[in-house]
Amino acid sequence: MFGKSKGLIKGDVTMKKLYFESAWDKTIAPADREKIINHFQEQTKHLKDGVHFLFLWQAKNHKNERLITVLIHNNEEHNFRLQNTAIAYYEQDQPIATGMFSLPCEIAGNTSMPWTFIFSVSNQTNAFPQHMIMNDE
Numbered sequence: 001m002f003g004k005s006k007g008l009i010k011g012d013v014t015m016k017k018l019y020f021e022s023a024w025d026k027t028i029a030p031a032d033r034e035k036i037i038n039h040f041q042e043q044t045k046h047l048k049d050g051v052h053f054l055f056l057w058q059a060k061n062h063k064n065e066r067l068i069t070v071l072i073h074n075n076e077e078h079n080f081r082l083q084n085t086a087i088a089y090y091e092q093d094q095p096i097a098t099g100m101f102s103l104p105c106e107i108a109g110n111t112s113m114p115w116t117f118i119f120s121v122s123n124q125t126n127a128f129p130q131h132m133i134m135n136d137e
Contacts, residue, residue: 015110016110017038018111021104024114036114039073049075050075050076051076053132056070056071063120067116067117069087069116069117071114074107074111076110077110078105079109080106081106087100087131087132088131090134092137093134100127101117117133
């Protein structure tokens with residue numbers, strides 16, 4: 001993995017790390033970095049084992065595609081790889097979109113990483129989602 005790790009949180013036994021993929025690390029606005037660090041510090045206190053996709057914010061681009069930014073928390077000992085995987089996005093318990101996604105890197109064990117998923121017509125799928133992003137705002 002490339003990029004930088006920020007903010008170590010001591011858990012019960014393991015240390016949690018926040019990792020910014022190299023492209024993110026170079027381009028993220030300072031205010032957004034601060035928001036992500038705050039969410040990381042708050043969210044990691046309450047997570048159980050497993051991989052969790054926790055909603056941060058959303059936007060739409062010039063193509064009217066949904067840009068859903070999340071913190072991916074890998075609360076496992078082993079690395080997590082996302083390769084051609086169906087992910088569903090929900091707003092207030094209603095399914096909004098499901099797309100196929102891959103990440104350019106693995107997420108190390110006990111590490112969290114922000115990521116933006118772009119839900120568009122080109123990656124839309126009817127496949128059963130292996131992960132869900134819940135927006136309860």
